[in-house]
Amino acid sequence: MGRETLPLKDGWAAVDGGTTGGSTADDAHVFTVRNRNELVRALDGGSATPKIIQVAGTIDADTDDDGDHLDCADYATDGYTTKKYLAAYDPRTWGSAKPSGPQEEARQASAARQAGRIELAVGSNTTLVGLGDKAVLKGASLQLKGADNVIVRNLELRDAYDCFPLWQPNTGGLGDWKTAYDNIWLRGATHVWIDHVTLSDKGHPDAEEPTHFGRNYLRHDGLLDITNASDLVTVSWSRFADHDKAILIGNGDTATGDRGRLRVTLHHNEFESVVQRAPRVRFGQVHLYNNRYVVPADAHDYRYSLGVSTESALYAENNAFTTPGHIEAADLVKSWNGTALHQSGTLFNGYPVDLLAIHNAYNSGSERDLTADVGWTPTLHTKIDSAATADREVARGAGAGRIP
Template identity: 35%
Template sequence: MPTSRRTLLAGVAAAATLGSLARPAAALAAPSSPDGFAAVPALGLPGTTGGAAGPSVTVTNATDLAYYAGRNTPYTILVSGRITFDDMITVVADKTILGTGTTAVIDGGGLQLGSTTRPGNNVIIRNLTFVNASDDSISVTNGAHHVWIDHNDLSRGYDGLLDVKRASDYVTISWNHFHDHSKTTLVGHSDTYTADRGHLRVTYHHNFFEGTAQRHPRVRFGDPVHVYNNYFLNNELYAVASTEDAGVLVEANYFENVAHPAYVGYDKSGPGRLVERGNVYVNSGTPQTAGTVTEPRTYYAYTPDPAASVPSLVRAGAGVGRI
């Protein structure tokens, strides 16, 4: 049985320094609702609510985190302090995992949303720092749908920092800070995993991809994958790649010091489709484009911020301690 559990105390606040986005943290607020694909009613869910229907518990160690993440009932799991472990903890349906203050850290391990027998649907992950993962920091897999990953800090993992694959769907990735890593975020398991067709609808918005080399994201099969209002800075290899007939809309982003903002096809993967509109390119190359993409407004309403305002907005709002 778990060794610690308690209800969230209102008004948790802290001041700490974490990475280049650091500033004094505001009081921890209750999660608000997601936008983008995570908010779309589909597959029997009205949107993404996480563990709102269940109680709140606080965890300070990996044993308790794994226990509550694997329960078959809703929970809001409040992570306090640094939790160090290896490998992946499985998160099953109807969970919110929320860091308290600015010092909640997952060190050495990662979170896997769903297994082949226990789906990771309706999951929210917010306000956590992920570092030194021995595999992925966050893996959305095995058909998990309605997932919101928001206001986290992810760096220095072994494989992907945040991957969406194996027929997962209706995912929003927003206001995260990705840094000090190579293979950042993948959509689609592999060139041969054609079961991903018809799934992998993902929204990326207001993320800061700082000094990460590639995969922001690299997409296979998904259509549409909507990449808007993100800040790409000093990305060595490329920013976005659409492959294997994926449909990617790259909209109102800010690219700075990015030689290859967008590829159509990459490495051994066949070409996808990619549309760009309203982006700003500063000391950056020309994006590759091809074909047409399903319009995200088919699914949800949104109003992009002007691309020129993205660096200041994202620097001020992305990462931990901002909710």
């Protein structure tokens, strides 16, 4: 599996010679890793040397050099405690100013200590693959910064837990908690194939965190963020579960350098118990086909699935949504400054629907009407099945440990 490459025409990552990862690695650069130290050595500081890294068993990124587990108290420094931080920046006494002073400085220092352990740089020409059906990378944030030609497959990535969330006041409202770590973050990365990966908050769901300052004390950021002019990415047969923000493509309305980039294909993925961003798109040409969405009946915090934002060109076809609770088809699409959405072959609870028409009918006045012309038609894709067929196949085959 480590030497397998992206199939021809399998989405945007197949452009310009495709995505081959570390398939050309010599024997000296094929590693089997079982703990954080071995993984860090194999990653080689994000070097571009072709390499194949095989993950065996469960690797905990929150460990010291002796392999002992580290918790939040071990990272805390300079007198930081959650109790002191909450007391210092309570909006009732602190007001709406940005946090500053000793406790914020201590939070930053503590966060830097955690980041030094759990942020792992993945360099160009790398294949990171799980062995067997139970390979897990726990507590880590994979950072693909400027990397080209990377494959991540057959791996469960879970619980990139932020010990030190930042309070962000808002003069017009309550403010919110900002967290630091995505399970996978692409920044200026190109030719990336993510396949049969499972991403979740397993172990520390945000829903079980307390409320501080009237807001849920979030501990997780995105599952997969594709930002900063990243390009030519295919995400296939993966599972995104039990999380707030799943996939962000394009991180700012003013990031005009993203124009002509952020070309992403998402196919045969499962989004289960995801609150929002599945995906949210700015600028990019994104092909979204044969994906499965499941919103449980008790998901009262659900916001939307498809986010249509500034200059996005989202081409969605033959996706299936199952929402047995109070969610309506009109809830599936949310627009911020978006102008267009192509959709076809959509199933909602087993029935065909036109998401574009429903969005325009139900959101007229509150959101801009969307047109069907996104300015492009995908040509790079595998066989596109009906939404009903894809729904069944993805339920059986998406996620880590399920490569045929």
